[in-house]
Amino acid sequence: MTQTVIKVQNVSLEYPRHRHLLSIFTSKMRKQKNNFQALENINIEIKKGEVIGIIGNNGCGKSTLLRIISGIIPPDSGECLVAGNISLLAGLGTGFSGHQTGRENAMLYGSILGYSESQMVEILPEIIEFSELGAFIEEPLRTYSAGMKARLGLAVASAIEPDILLIDEVLGVGDPNFKEKSTNRIMEMVKGAGTVVIVSHSFGMLAEVCDRVILMEKGRVHSIGIPKEIIRNYYDLE
Numbered sequence: 001m002t003q004t005v006i007k008v009q010n011v012s013l014e015y016p017r018h019r020h021l022l023s024i025f026t027s028k029m030r031k032q033k034n035n036f037q038a039l040e041n042i043n044i045e046i047k048k049g050e051v052i053g054i055i056g057n058n059g060c061g062k063s064t065l066l067r068i069i070s071g072i073i074p075p076d077s078g079e080c081l082v083a084g085n086i087s088l089l090a091g092l093g094t095g096f097s098g099h100q101t102g103r104e105n106a107m108l109y110g111s112i113l114g115y116s117e118s119q120m121v122e123i124l125p126e127i128i129e130f131s132e133l134g135a136f137i138e139e140p141l142r143t144y145s146a147g148m149k150a151r152l153g154l155a156v157a158s159a160i161e162p163d164i165l166l167i168d169e170v171l172g173v174g175d176p177n178f179k180e181k182s183t184n185r186i187m188e189m190v191k192g193a194g195t196v197v198i199v200s201h202s203f204g205m206l207a208e209v210c211d212r213v214i215l216m217e218k219g220r221v222h223s224i225g226i227p228k229e230i231i232r233n234y235y236d237l238e
Contacts, residue, residue, distance in 0.1 A: 002047040002048055002049070003047065003048040003083070004045050004046070004047055004048075004083075005046060005047065005048045005082065005083045005084050005163070005164060005194070005195050006044070006045070006046035006069055006080070006081070006082055006083075006164065006195070006197070007044075007045050007046075007080070007081040007082075008042050008043060008044040008045075008065075008068070008069065008078070008079075008080050009043060009078050009079050009080070009081070010041055010042075010043060010077065010078035010079075011039055011041070011042040011043075011065075011068060011075040011077070011078035011079070011080060012037070012039055012040050012041055012042070012075060012076055012077045012078055013037075013038045013039040013064060013068065013073070013075050013076050014035040014036060014037055014038060014076055015035065015036045015038050016035055016036070037218075037219050038061050038064045038219055039061045039064055039065060039068070039075070039219045039220075040219045040220050041078075041220070042061075042065060042078070042220070042221055043221070044214065044221065044224070046195060046197065047195075048084075048194060048195055049194055049195060050195055050196075050211045050212065051190060051195075051196045051198070051209050051210045051211050052195075052196065052197045052198070052210060052211065052212055052213070052214060053197075053198050053199075053200065053206035053209075053210040053212070053213040053214065053227060054066070054197065054198065054199045054200075054213070054214045054216060055199075055200070055201070055203070055206065055213060055214070055215055055216070055230070055231065055234055056215055056216035056217055056222075056234070057217070057237075060216040060217055060218060060219065061216050061218075061219040061220075062168075062199045062216055063090065063168050063169075063199055065216070066088070066090065066166050066168050066197065066199055067088075067090070068080050069082065069086075069166060069197065070086055070088040070166055071086070072088070082164065083163075084162070084163030084164045084194065084195070085114060085162045085163045085164065086162055086163070086164045086165075086166060087113055087114075087157060087160045087162035087164075087165055087166070088113075088157075088166040088168070089154070089157045089158070089165070089166065089167045089168065089186070090166070090167070090168030090169070090199075096108070096109065096141055096149065096152075096153070097141060098140065098141045098142035099140060099141075099142065100140065100141060101137065101138050101139060101140055101141070102131075102133055102136060102137040102138070102139065102141060102144070102152055103124070103128070103137050103138060105141050105152065106120070106124060106127050106128075106137075106152060106155070106156050107120050107121075107124070109152075109153065109156045109157070110123075110156055110159075110160070113156070113157065113160050114160075115160065123159045126159055127152075127155045127156055127159050128155070130155040130158070130159070130181075130185070131151045131152050131154075131155035132151065132178065133148060133151060133152060136148065137152075151178065154182055154185070158182075158185045158186065158189055161192065162194075163194045163195065164194065164195045164196075164197070165189055165190070165195070165196045165197070166196075166197050167186065167190075167196065167197070167198045167199065167200070168199045169199055169200055169201070187209070190209055196209075198210070203231050203234075206227055206231070207227045207228055207231060210227045211227075212224055212225060212226070212227070212230075213225070213226075213227040213230040213231065214230070215230045215233050215234055215237075217237060222237070
């Protein structure tokens, strides 16, 4: 029997809506009603070695679910059980420091993703080469453009070889040549990682690489199944 490596059980999560300053005088009940239901009673099981896509309109809870699986966000209720080492490719550069150099930030980011200092020293030359930052790797991050930061983040995250790889719309970073390079690198990771969960609007890619696709609607799982069938369901919702 194939091992279950991700099990999401009855997971729900609310976000507070942004409110006007005067709302501090409203009652607690009123504030609770203003909360946004990001996820509601999510139940999903993912087996070892599966490649799973997650699709849905903006605001349906795709990225929130990915962050709960990664452990970044705890659910309000329910639980998410994960067996294995996780790497999340999302918001590339999370935890970077503007006062440190690109090299120092690569080491820092690697530690956030769970790598030891010795492991990072070993793969650092590969990271620098892939980022194409050249001499800028020794400059403070505050001097980097957004694209350069994204390159460094992707170079570090893609050098990690996790048991479970989570990808959230990070395909195509930088100029056209680097976009192709980054897309190819991520596809290599998809083929090499044990289990992959991808949030993407690139339906052609999902239909090609995924074993199953999850369609989400308004914080709930609408349907799960064969990629092409679930993608058709998405268009039926529009």
